[in-house]
Amino acid sequence: MITVVVLQFIGICCLSFAMDKHAKVVLAKRINQGFKIGMLITGWGSLTASIVWLLLTRDNIPISLVDWLAYLSLNILLTALLHVYFVNRVAH
């Protein structure tokens, strides 16, 4: 499950970096189109990989999918908190 959670976290972080507003805060510069597309592909790819890995490695698929959704929510919260941390760091 750790692999799935890590892949999800990478995916969500990359998707957040693909957004102008969030990338600007964390990276302290405007992002170009290439970077944006790269982050989008990595983000969605990582999320897809996490679910594929889950389906391949776990026996009980229905319960695993509930796990996946619950961890996804946690990772979104963690990413948002990470952004708050960066916003405060930039502000100070």
Next chain:
Amino acid sequence: MKPDFRKSMVWLHTYSGMVLGWLLFTIFFTGTLSYFNPEITQWMQPELQQVASSQNSVNRSLAVLHEEGVNADTWRIYLPSERTQKWTIQWRHGRDSHSLDLGASLGSILMPRETAGGNFFRIFHYTLQLRGYGGRYIAGLAAMFMLVAVFSGIFTHRRFFRDFFTLRTGKLLKTLTDFHALAGIITIPFCVMICASGIMIYVIMYIPWSAEHFAGGERQLSRSLSPGLSQLDSTAPKAQPLIDFSVIQKRVNQQWPGEKQIAVITFEQPYRASGRIIVHRVNEHTLSSQSERLVFSSHSGEPLPSYLPASTAANVRRVFFGLHEAHFASTALRWLLFLLGLLSSVLIASGLVIWLSKRLEKVKKRHIGHAVVERLNIAAISGLPLATAAYFMSNRVISLGVDNRAFIEVQVFLWVWLGCLLHSVMRPARQAWIEQLLVIAALCLSLPLLDIYQDPARFTRALFAWNSIYLGFYLFMFFSAFLSFKTARWLQTKPKIATPEKATPQIATPQIARLRAGRKA
């Protein structure tokens, strides 16, 4: 004029959340606590022992039942698990029911204190203590309102994706609004799942006409959708029930590999030749609320024809039921669901506070509606946790010999909650928030200390046995005390926002007066 879709959604979101917001907060908060229903019950019955690892527990149960439950119509054995640590046997003659809690050592019988336990929160969150008076209908209506609020909430965001991870800190109202939006995004799947499954559990009750039309009533419809076993012949010749369960255990092990796969064993008509044993599997392998079952003869242990497969409709309902109760969840997933439940409660609470703050910013003079919302916010958001802490405290304070202890615990919860409402009406709003939060902190802090003071052996036993449930309860209480205290301190130090009534205050606090004097100088 063409109606503005977003504005309509904003209106719908505001008032669908507002009208039943306090009720939704109550349902979500108590529902979240019931994710740890057996754990809370375990803490509230400290007389229970660590019995989950007891050996040969089925045969030991059978030995007691052979002595105590002679000629009973039904025997039932609830085997202990790490979560419950409760090993109970029951026997019934007609409507006359008896039960015993067994201990770890051979032949020991435990007498745990009478308590409503964690089950109180479970029952309260869908009946609102109004079973038979429309409580379940009200809860169902609240779930429907919540679904409307969730979906309309998605459309109220102008920049849903652009602000996906935004959480601005600084101004309270901005932080609250951002947090409300973020918590809303995070909990969308959870809220949809919980509300939809909550409605599905009692769907037959909410749409009684279809049951009446198709099957002639709710019970008949349930029976036709999920057929039970055949009726037993109560005039069949007498026969002695099994003494040794190992015959069945071998067959069970073949069907359900792994250790501790049995949760409940029911003997129907154990003293008849036609009697049967129904073995229920633990329900951690399926999303369904109905775990797997095997049926055997109660005197020979031979397998008997099992349950007929339930209809698709019944199976769908059971999956929704299972998703709602999350019996399948591992410890990590349970904590995650608990966190999501808390986030959903905070989502509702922040929505209520935002509603009031935004209106108070705009109006010059408050009206009665603002005062009502403000007081109900306090009574619900800080009053409910306070009543919960008082409920836990009553479990340790009420004398063990008192009759109807469980009933008194529930009364304590309800009266303390009412007291919180009265307190919020009588005190200035900010003072009411601070005082209630400080009382929560005091109660949560003193609860573990009182428990240790009452019986230090409980704590040392839990520590040496590494009873994570008992110790986890202590830690959670300390954390709640810390959180409540910090919030109260923050409210105390936060400069007062000029409320409409006090837009031109006649009496300024010394600090504000000093600040003003400084500015003038």
